[in-house]
Amino acid sequence: MSVVVTWSMLAIIGITISFLLSALVYMLSHIFSSEMMSAWSKHEIQTALLTIILFVSLTSLANMQFVKEYTAGAKNYLSNLYNDAIFCQVSLYSSGSGLAMISSITFSINPTIASIKNAFNVFLNPQTQSGDEKKSNEGGRQNWSVGISPASFMQPVLIALSDIQSYLFIPFTTLQFHLQLFTFIFNKGATMILPLGIFLRAFKFSRHGGNLLIALFISLYFILPAMYLFGDSLMQSKFNTTQHMCENYKPSLVSEFGTPLLAKAGLGGPESFGDNWDGDFAKIILPESSKDLIFNGKSSFTTVFLRMIVECTILPMFAIIVSLGLAREFALLLGSDIDFSQLVRVV
């Protein structure tokens, strides 16, 4: 019959073994009259006591109601953000699809040389019949065609949209990765990562590894959700909380870029832009100040894109960088200098 040692039990076993080993070394230090061994065992007992205090305090803190509430809030924020971002992407598909379809319309004239000759003959001499020429071109070997796509002026917008679409996988995958990391930390943090860290910290030969795990647990379990909530508060202070990222967005792509492009092509007049029009169409798209550009409260294409970059990529990355930076400080406090920069690069 095999016995499963749970992770919490493992931590307690580790600390107990550490105490016993230290006691054994202390006894041996008296037998061998070794001051070095005596000092070592005293230091180990102190460390084991500190490890117990860490284990008890961190486990209690992780199980406190307010910690659970704010971590749940952070997870909700991330989930809502992800759903919003997907909604934005579908809206982009919708706009892009409409533009692409309009842009793809091609008119093609496919006359035969014989029919052109015939047309000339009819024009010059209305009485002339063209049956012989028709017969000479049977099989279509001399066919040629001329085609034109009248809505091709939409191509620049489509190319931009296509590029944006390609790069959008970064915020989406970043958000999904954060969601998965969040789930992993909150399902396994207090029950697996912390006890394993405590177990490794109990022994001198694996202390750095234990300190690394404890520092990671503190930073990812307590600091990371706080950073997400900070991001949420930052965005809420500038946007209407009930407003989704892509609300009222749908028609704006055409109006923001299509109308000025039409105007540039000479197909629209100043009246389309009201009093703002002075020949510089960029002024129509871009508000005057950068503050308005990002925080004008309207879901223009530009603001949607910028909000997606800020909220879905920069703020989560900032949260990770701050959390892992603090993890290094926590590790230093516990007695290990761990370089987390490699992990930040991977993230």
Next chain:
Amino acid sequence: MMKQSYILISLFLTIALVQASSGDVCGVVFSQDMLSIFFTGVIFSSLLISLWYMVGKLLDSPDIESVTKVEIQQVGITIVIALILSGLLQILCNISVSPEGIELGQKNALMLSTESKIKDAMKLTLEAYLDMSQALFDYAAVGSASTGFIVYGNAVYFSPFPVYSFIAQSIAPVSKMTLFAYFSLVFQYVLLKIVHSQVFLALLPIGLTLRAFPIVRKFGGVLIGVSLGMSFIYPLIVAIGFAAIEPLSYKHLNGISPMEYLLPVGTIMLAATLGGAVTALGPLVALISAITAFTSTAAISALPLGFDIGLGDFVTGDLHSLYASFGTIMLVAFFMPALEVLIVSAIVRSLSASLGTETDISGILRAI
């Protein structure tokens, strides 16, 4: 002190001679030469120290005597390390890790289960890549469709399903990164195989042997730390990593069936062409046929735009599956291996510092 150390050495040699017949460590059978080198090294080192102690006594030099006492103490510590390791490694190799905790499983359970979990992850990642590639192909094929009508040789063409080209563009980079993730897992698997090979494991007895000699003691400690960390702690940490994120929540993409979309377009194109061809029945019939074809195609093409009438949910479902699967793959193939290497390098640092000189092996992370 000297007496106790010699008792320890004799005890060890007796145990070692009993165990010499089986050089099996975690399923890897050590060459008998390796064990012989280790035993010979310890005996030779003890003999040298004894000789030096005798010289100290002959010359009546307390300095030489104290140095030999420290040295024989170090040989004793090396033997204690070897004794502890011989038992500890057997336990470590038979551990099996689960989300609930650890238990003593079958023989070599640790390596066998770790390898099988990495293989499962590799298989799932490759399946995900192939799934994404198939979906990419389907969406791109339907997205590239073009239709229109021809009347008297003149035509109007358009692309009815450009939305699928956009979806294909979203899948393409994710699919590429999934392939990288697969190779990251392959790297992890190969690393696991290498560090558990007979040649790499031989570093452990070599390190123990070198630690018995004063001049190369620190280097021997580093070898013990690195081989223990990479050959035994690394598989254990990888197994714990897989236990932590089990089960892998991969979601298959629904994709689309190109034939479902292209067949109606093809039929309409045929109808339009036939309509244009049967001009003998009169231009009016051709025109009506062509216009009917155009409006039917336009109606089908309106579907991708109508996200609110159901297709949006279908596309969103696929996007959710795509990103959710890739999020899991990123966690398994990039984040966890990096974290595992970081933990192992921290343990190796402590181990090698305790046994010899502090060594940093976190450079392996760069490969990931």
